[in-house]
Amino acid sequence: MNDLQKRTWAEISLPNIRHNYEAIRRSLPAGCRFLGVVKADAYGHGALPVSRLLQEAGADYLAVSCLDEALELRRGGITMPILILGHTPPEYTGLLIEENLTQTVSALAKAKEYSAAAQELGKTLRVHIKLDTGMSRLGFLCAGDYFDIGVGNVIASCKLPNLEPEGIYTHFAVSDEPGEENEAYTLQQFQLFTDVIAAVRERGGVRFAIRHCANSGAVVRYPQMALDMVRPGLLLYGYGDESGRLGLLPCMRLVTTVSTIKHYEAGTSVSYGRRFVTARHTRMGVLAIGYADGLPRILSNKCSFYVAGGYAPQRGSICMDMCMLDLTELPQAAVGDEVEIFGEHNDIEALAREAGTISYELLCAVSKRVPRVYDK
Numbered sequence: 001m002n003d004l005q006k007r008t009w010a011e012i013s014l015p016n017i018r019h020n021y022e023a024i025r026r027s028l029p030a031g032c033r034f035l036g037v038v039k040a041d042a043y044g045h046g047a048l049p050v051s052r053l054l055q056e057a058g059a060d061y062l063a064v065s066c067l068d069e070a071l072e073l074r075r076g077g078i079t080m081p082i083l084i085l086g087h088t089p090p091e092y093t094g095l096l097i098e099e100n101l102t103q104t105v106s107a108l109a110k111a112k113e114y115s116a117a118a119q120e121l122g123k124t125l126r127v128h129i130k131l132d133t134g135m136s137r138l139g140f141l142c143a144g145d146y147f148d149i150g151v152g153n154v155i156a157s158c159k160l161p162n163l164e165p166e167g168i169y170t171h172f173a174v175s176d177e178p179g180e181e182n183e184a185y186t187l188q189q190f191q192l193f194t195d196v197i198a199a200v201r202e203r204g205g206v207r208f209a210i211r212h213c214a215n216s217g218a219v220v221r222y223p224q225m226a227l228d229m230v231r232p233g234l235l236l237y238g239y240g241d242e243s244g245r246l247g248l249l250p251c252m253r254l255v256t257t258v259s260t261i262k263h264y265e266a267g268t269s270v271s272y273g274r275r276f277v278t279a280r281h282t283r284m285g286v287l288a289i290g291y292a293d294g295l296p297r298i299l300s301n302k303c304s305f306y307v308a309g310g311y312a313p314q315r316g317s318i319c320m321d322m323c324m325l326d327l328t329e330l331p332q333a334a335v336g337d338e339v340e341i342f343g344e345h346n347d348i349e350a351l352a353r354e355a356g357t358i359s360y361e362l363l364c365a366v367s368k369r370v371p372r373v374y375d376k
């Protein structure tokens with residue numbers, strides 16, 4: 001970080017990420033591999049530093065969303081296996097192979113395109129088959145009437161030339177949500193996943209070295225679903241309702257500073273839209289953070305931040321680069337003070353609820369403009 005600016009920054013604890021990695025590892029059955037999900041810049045924590053840590057700590061696999069994210073890691077010296085969760089256009093098959101990346105295959109038509117491209121190059125592309133067992137997103141359809149077609153298409157994909165089907169996976173829709181209905185749905189997804197794998201083996205003689213389905217929710221709530229590898233993202237960063245169960249630690253603290261403090265008489269309107277009007281003499285701080293830094297505008301007039309040993313309410317519309325904080329009750333707060341937006345004193349989950357969203361979105365929203373400062 002440019003120390004001269006001291007505007008807004010995100011403190012990231014690499015030791016906490018390491019602690020979380022090790023705690024999750026300890027909870028897994030012997031021999032189970034660990035894939036760390038580092039898509040979206042490792043949920044805002046910095047894909048390269050987090051991947052370097054995981055590589056050094058002995059994780060088995062990484063996952064990213066797209067080819068660009070994978071290339072960033074390879075260029076940064078990450079040599080461990082990387083799975084691309086999303087689609088990559090077949091024109092990039094050569095690059096995928098050259099960079100030793102593992103591509104998700106979610107339909108027979110796509111398998112055929114990758115196979116044709118790899119054949120032309122005279123090389124082999126490593127792939128993981130993705131099943132749609134109830135998320136209704138990417139993946140071979142295999143539920144209900146689609147079972148036989150799905151199994152047939154997976155077998156056909158795996159038998160295509162120049163593809164190496166190393167793994168098979170699926171993704172859960174409600175593994176992180178409590179309640180009987182959600183549990184039944186997750187168990188049903190898991191059953192379908194294992195049924196398809198068994199049918200693919202019986203009917204096609206295809207066996208997968210790595211079967212994986214457990215995202216963060218399943219790692220905590222359904223340890224029996226670990227199979228050959230788990231695939232946590234949020235949990236690794238110490239967030240989610242379940243992270244306490246494994247003794248995990250949050251890894252990001254978003255901090256800004258008080259740029260200036262002004263005194264207003266009662267009846268003064270504050271910020272765009274004049275959505276807050278002072279009811280008394282008010283000592284108002286201007287903070288160097290706005291929605292362009294990742295503080296959602298929907299939190300305007302609805303949140304508090306931690307400063308000078310206390311909590312102060314945010315007032316008026318949150319602007320692109322600034323917002324206002326009522327410091328009337330905290331006379332000790334001064335210009336230049338650090339203000340914790342979320343972190344150990346201000347729970348990100350509570351802030352997310354107030355914003356009508358989830359901690360995932362607040363973490364990913366911390367923008368490129370915000371320097372990451374690493375605690376090693």
Ligand SMILES: *Cc1c(COP(=O)(O)O)cnc(C)c1O
Binds near residue numbers: 039171233
């Ligand atoms: C994002 C993602 C994960 C990680 O999910 P968490 O809830 O953060 O653990 C795992 N698998 C797939 C396919 C994903 O897209």
